[in-house]
Amino acid sequence: GEKGNNDLVKKYRIGAVSDEADASCLLRPNIWPSGEVWTEEAAHFFQQSIKQYFDEQCRVTKAVVRAICDGLIASNGRPELRESLQVLSKDHGESEGQQDTSILTLLNYKRGKRHQKSKKPQPLVAPHTDVGVITCLLFDKGDCAVLQRTETTTGAREVGADRKWIDVRLPPKVPDDPIFIVNIGDCFSELCGGAIPSTIHRVMPRDDGTVARNCLALFHGLSPADDITLPSGEQMTYEQWRKNRIARAAKVLKDNAK
Numbered sequence: 001g002e003k004g005n006n007d008l009v010k011k012y013r014i015g016a017v018s019d020e021a022d023a024s025c026l027l028r029p030n031i032w033p034s035g036e037v038w039t040e041e042a043a044h045f046f047q048q049s050i051k052q053y054f055d056e057q058c059r060v061t062k063a064v065v066r067a068i069c070d071g072l073i074a075s076n077g078r079p080e081l082r083e084s085l086q087v088l089s090k091d092h093g094e095s096e097g098q099q100d101t102s103i104l105t106l107l108n109y110k111r112g113k114r115h116q117k118s119k120k121p122q123p124l125v126a127p128h129t130d131v132g133v134i135t136c137l138l139f140d141k142g143d144c145a146v147l148q149r150t151e152t153t154t155g156a157r158e159v160g161a162d163r164k165w166i167d168v169r170l171p172p173k174v175p176d177d178p179i180f181i182v183n184i185g186d187c188f189s190e191l192c193g194g195a196i197p198s199t200i201h202r203v204m205p206r207d208d209g210t211v212a213r214n215c216l217a218l219f220h221g222l223s224p225a226d227d228i229t230l231p232s233g234e235q236m237t238y239e240q241w242r243k244n245r246i247a248r249a250a251k252v253l254k255d256n257a258k
Contacts, residue, residue, distance in 0.1 A: 010108040016099035024224035026101040054104045057218045061136045080231045084191045101221035109145035110212040111205045129198035130185040132221040137181040142213030150200040193231035
C-alpha cells in the first residue's frame with residue numbers, strides 16, 4: 001500500500017526449477033504471461049528472451065564470483081578462506097544434476113503520491129542487504145530513482161546508525177557494452193569472514209526525474225544441498241544457512257519493533 005517502505009516497486013521473478021517431487025522450497029515453478037493476457041507471439045518472445053538472459057547472466061555472475069574469490073585468496077593470507085570460499089568457485093549443478101537457486105527479478109521503480117507529499121524523502125526500497133551470494137544489476141536510462149549505498153565503515157552497519165548514503169552514478173544513456181552493478185550478499189560476506197561486507201543499499205526517488213526506472217537484478221544463490229563451511233569451521237547446507245540467516249533477520253526486525 002501507499003504506507004509501505006517499498007510499495008511502489010513492481011516485481012516479476014523467475015528462477016531455476018526442479019522436476020523432483022521433493023524439491024527444495026527454494027526451487028519453485030515459474031509462472032509466465034500467457035497468450036490470454038498478451039498475444040501468443042508476445043508471450044513466447046518474452047519467455048524466450050528472459051530465459052536466455054537468465055542463463056547468460058548466471059554464467060557471467062559465476063565468473064564474477066570466481067574472480068572475487070581468487071583475489072581474496074591471493075591477497076588475504078588467511079588459509080581458512082580457501083576452504084570456505086571453495087563452494088563459490090565450482091560450477092553449481094553442472095556436474096551434480098542440481099540447480100542453483102539464482103533468481104532473476106524484473107523491477108520497475110516510479111514515484112507515487114507518498115513521495116510527492118512527504119517533506120522528507122521516503123525510499124522506494126528501504127535500506128537492506130541481499131541474502132544470497134552476489135547480486136548483478138542492469139539498469140535502463142529511467143531517471144526517477146537512484147540506487148544508493150552506504151560507506152563501508154563499521155559504524156554505518158549498525159542498526160539505526162546515521163549512515164552516509166552515496167549515489168551509484170550511471171551514464172544517462174545505456175551504452176552498447178552495458179555497465180553492471182555488483183552488490184555483495186550476506187552469504188558471500190559470511191563465507192569470507194567479513195573481509196568484504198554485505199552491501200547496504202536502498203533506492204530513493206529523484207525529485208527531478210520523470211521517467212520510470214527499470215532494472216534486471218540477478219540474485220545469485222548456491223544449490224540447496226551445497227555444503228558450506230564458515231571460517232569458524234561450522235558446516236551446513238546452503239538451504240539451512242539461508243533459513244538461519246532469514247530467522248536472524250526476522251528476530252532483529254521483531255526486537256526493533258518492541
